Amino acid sequence: MKRVAIVGSGVTALASAVALKQKGIGFAVFEKNPVIGGKLLTEKIDGLTVEAGPDSFLPEKYWTVDLIKRVGLEEQLLCSNDECKGTYIYSRGRLHRLPEGVMLMVPTMIMPLLRSSLITLPGKLRMGMDLFVPRNRDGSDESLAHFVTRRLGKECLDKIAEPLVAGIHTSNPDNMSVKAIFPRFLEMEQKHGSLIKGMARAMKGSPSGNGGGKKMTYFMSLNEGMQQLAEGCARFIGETAIRVSTTVKEVRQNSQGYELDLGTHRETFDAVILTTPSYVTKDLIQGIAPAVSEKLSLIEWSSTATVSIAFSKKDVRNTLPGFGFIVPKIEERRVNAATWSSIKWSFRAPPEDVLIRSFVGGGHHEELVAYDDEALVRVVTEELRDIVGITAKPHFARVYRWQRSMPRYTVGHLERIASVDEAMHPHLGLFLAGSSYRGIGIGDCVKSGFEAASDVEALFGQKAP
Numbered sequence: 001m002k003r004v005a006i007v008g009s010g011v012t013a014l015a016s017a018v019a020l021k022q023k024g025i026g027f028a029v030f031e032k033n034p035v036i037g038g039k040l041l042t043e044k045i046d047g048l049t050v051e052a053g054p055d056s057f058l059p060e061k062y063w064t065v066d067l068i069k070r071v072g073l074e075e076q077l078l079c080s081n082d083e084c085k086g087t088y089i090y091s092r093g094r095l096h097r098l099p100e101g102v103m104l105m106v107p108t109m110i111m112p113l114l115r116s117s118l119i120t121l122p123g124k125l126r127m128g129m130d131l132f133v134p135r136n137r138d139g140s141d142e143s144l145a146h147f148v149t150r151r152l153g154k155e156c157l158d159k160i161a162e163p164l165v166a167g168i169h170t171s172n173p174d175n176m177s178v179k180a181i182f183p184r185f186l187e188m189e190q191k192h193g194s195l196i197k198g199m200a201r202a203m204k205g206s207p208s209g210n211g212g213g214k215k216m217t218y219f220m221s222l223n224e225g226m227q228q229l230a231e232g233c234a235r236f237i238g239e240t241a242i243r244v245s246t247t248v249k250e251v252r253q254n255s256q257g258y259e260l261d262l263g264t265h266r267e268t269f270d271a272v273i274l275t276t277p278s279y280v281t282k283d284l285i286q287g288i289a290p291a292v293s294e295k296l297s298l299i300e301w302s303s304t305a306t307v308s309i310a311f312s313k314k315d316v317r318n319t320l321p322g323f324g325f326i327v328p329k330i331e332e333r334r335v336n337a338a339t340w341s342s343i344k345w346s347f348r349a350p351p352e353d354v355l356i357r358s359f360v361g362g363g364h365h366e367e368l369v370a371y372d373d374e375a376l377v378r379v380v381t382e383e384l385r386d387i388v389g390i391t392a393k394p395h396f397a398r399v400y401r402w403q404r405s406m407p408r409y410t411v412g413h414l415e416r417i418a419s420v421d422e423a424m425h426p427h428l429g430l431f432l433a434g435s436s437y438r439g440i441g442i443g444d445c446v447k448s449g450f451e452a453a454s455d456v457e458a459l460f461g462q463k464a465p
Contacts, residue, residue, distance in 0.1 A: 001026050002460050005260055005267070007248050007284070008275035010038025011442055012434040014233035015067050015449025016273050021237055022070070023457050028269075029237070030260070032247040036234055039402065042225030047350040049225050050308045051357065052400035054442060055341065056080070056219040056226070061443025063450060064229075068222075071232040076224065079217040084343050086322025089118055090333065090387055091159055095325055098160070105148060105161035106130075106185075106199040119155055126153030131194050141411050144176040147185070151195055163326040163337070169440065170302040170362030170406040180413040180438075223347055251284045251430070258429060271429040271459060273452045277301065278436035279404065285430070291423040298416055299436055301404040303369045304361040307380045308341070308398045311354045315392035320354070325387065329364055335383045336364050356384065362406060373399045407436050431455055 004020060006013045009031035020027045029036070039053030057064045068074055088095040096118035101109030113124055130151045136142070142150075144165060148157040162173050169181060179186060188198025222228040234242060250261040257270045274281045282296035324339035338358040342349035349355040358380045361369040368379060377397040384390045417437050424430065433452040435445055 002270040003027060004456055005030060005248075005258070005269040005272045006275065007251075007260075007272065008038070008434070009033075009036035009230075009242065009244075010275060010434070010445065011040060011067075011229065012445040012449040012452075013038075013273070013275040014230060014237070015063075015446040016275070016433065016453045017237045017241065017449075018067060018070055018233055019450050019453035020456065021241075023453065025453075025456060025460065027241060028267075029242045030246050030248050030262075031242065031244045034245050036242060036244060037227055037230030039405065040226045040230040041400070042227035043398070045398070046396060048308075048310055048353070048355055048396060049348045050355070050398050051225055051341070052306060052398075053402070054226055055339065055345070055357065056221045057442040058218070059216045059220045060218075061441060061447070063446040064443045065216075065220075066450075067233070067446050068229065071229075071236040073222065073228065073232045074214060076222045076228060076232075077214055077216075078221045078223050078345065078347070079215055080219045080221070080323070080344050081346060082217050084323065084340075085218075087164075088322050088325040089159060089163060090325055090327045090331055091118055095321060095387070097322070098164075102160065103199050103203070104164055105152060105156055106195045108196065108200045108203060118159055123153060123155030123159075127156050128196075129153070130196050133194070135189055135193055141177055141179040141414070143174055143411050144171075144178055144181070145173040147178045147182075148173070151189070158330050159328050162330075163328045169409065170304060171408040171410065172363060175408075175410045177409045177411045177413045180409040219344075221345055248284060250287060253288045271431065271456050273431045273433055273449075273456065275434040275449070275452075277404065277434070278407065281432060281436070285427075289423070289427050289430070292420060292427070295416060295420045295423055296436070299413075300408040300410060302362050302406050302408055303366055303401070303403045304359065304405055305369045305376065305399060305401045306357055306359055307376055308355065308357045308396075308400075309377065309380060309394035310349060310356070310396035311390065311392050311394050313352050313354050316354050316390055318389040320356075320388060324356075327364075327387075333383055333387070334365055334368060334379050335360055335387075336362060338380075338384065338387075358383070369401055369403070373397070407440060409440075429459060 004027040006016050006027055006029045009029050017027055017029050041052035043050045059065050087098040089098055099116040100112040107113045107127055133151050148161040188195050192198035248260050249263055251272055252259040256268045258272045259266050259268045278296040278299040282293040286293045320340045323344040326337040327333045336359045338356055341357045342355040376399050431452045433448040
């Protein structure tokens with residue numbers, strides 16, 4: 001029986017393992033840490049449900065929901081508390097609600113934008129000029145900054161696009177690739193000649209229901225937190241197929257296939273799926289694929305941290321609006337964003353507490369990630385005091401650092417990945433998957449894992465490629 005090695009145990013690896021099991025293909029998952037799941041890490045502390053990594057996923061990218069259903073967790077799906085929903089942007093010393101109808105950076109409704117206090121009148125008029133800006137005809141990649149400024153203006157870039165998009169992707173908008181991150185916007189520009197027209201028509205054509213299935217909100221989570229997905233996958237896969245605290249030092253090739261150097265011994269597999277970050281993968285395959293390794297070294301990464309703190313509800317006198325706020329880089333604050341976790345989600349804190357999760361590093365002040373816990377908590381509490389007026393001291397704090405955790409899709413990223421694909425052709429049976437390549441979100445990673453499993457199936461001749 002042919003066997004596959006899956007290196008790493010984040011959501012990409014788990015999706016691959018689930019799919020391989022369903023296909024009847026043998027595999028083993030190798031994880032250097034004592035627990036699986038990668039960034040899917042949830043802690044239960046003093047009645048609080050604290051997310052170290054992502055707190056949700058987008059059901060629009062349906063692969064995550066598919067994985068949840070495959071492992072029997074559909075009944076655990078958790079909608080956000082949308083009676084409280086709303087995104088706020090910190091600008092000029094106060095919070096402004098993102099105008100209704102703004103999808104990412106694109107306005108689709110006139111009156112909410114006109115009434116908004118976030119954008120100045122000249123900025124609103126410039127956003128409306130998108131209806132008349134000519135298409136970009138040369139098809140070349142461009143930065144987010146150039147694209148948004150060209151179509152919607154500089155104020156939209158600074159106050160909406162940069163905090164909404166660059167904050168998620170932890171990249172500088174001056175070099176973030178629109179072609180890699182927002183191909184849909186490029187398609188709208190070419191097809192409709194305008195982002196406003198394209199987004200409005202896309203929203204009009206979107207299905208209003210979910211086909212009779214479980215109710216979905218824009219953001220979804222799981223009752224017990226996102227680690228519940230990793231645990232569900234592990235149960236489905238089976239403990240015998242997962243090897244924790246096992247470091248793969250190198251991947252080599254022999255006459256039987258691919259050999260994993262595990263330090264104490266070596267094992268041979270017919271195929272290998274590498275879901276590790278590109279900077280780890282390049283070292284693992286340096287000996288057998290130096291050309292691929294060299295190209296992988298061109299992918300840049302950034303570090304981030306999440307800081308979760310809890311207050312007694314009686315000490316938070318000001319109303320916390322919406323689900324939280326984001327901060328444009330031009331405001332020169334020390335936090336990128338904050339989520340009111342216990343407002344956005346049920347089951348995250350006791351009724352007498354408020355749980356808040358803040359984000360630092362990445363595109364803003366990455367040096368803060370190196371601060372010790374006490375200093376980083378102090379930074380966050382000072383920022384919350386200045387931005388939303390919370391003057392109380394938190395009775396709980398937890399810091400999670402994610403060193404080199406987010407790939408930066410800089411201009412030319414897709415061309416670099418195409419060159420990686422080309423260099424991989426001679427290495428039949430070796431597959432690269434994960435956030436390094438074609439999407440950083442949970443849904444993108446699940447899709448990447450499913451595709452790797454299908455490629456293995458095709459390689460083994462069990463299905464046409």
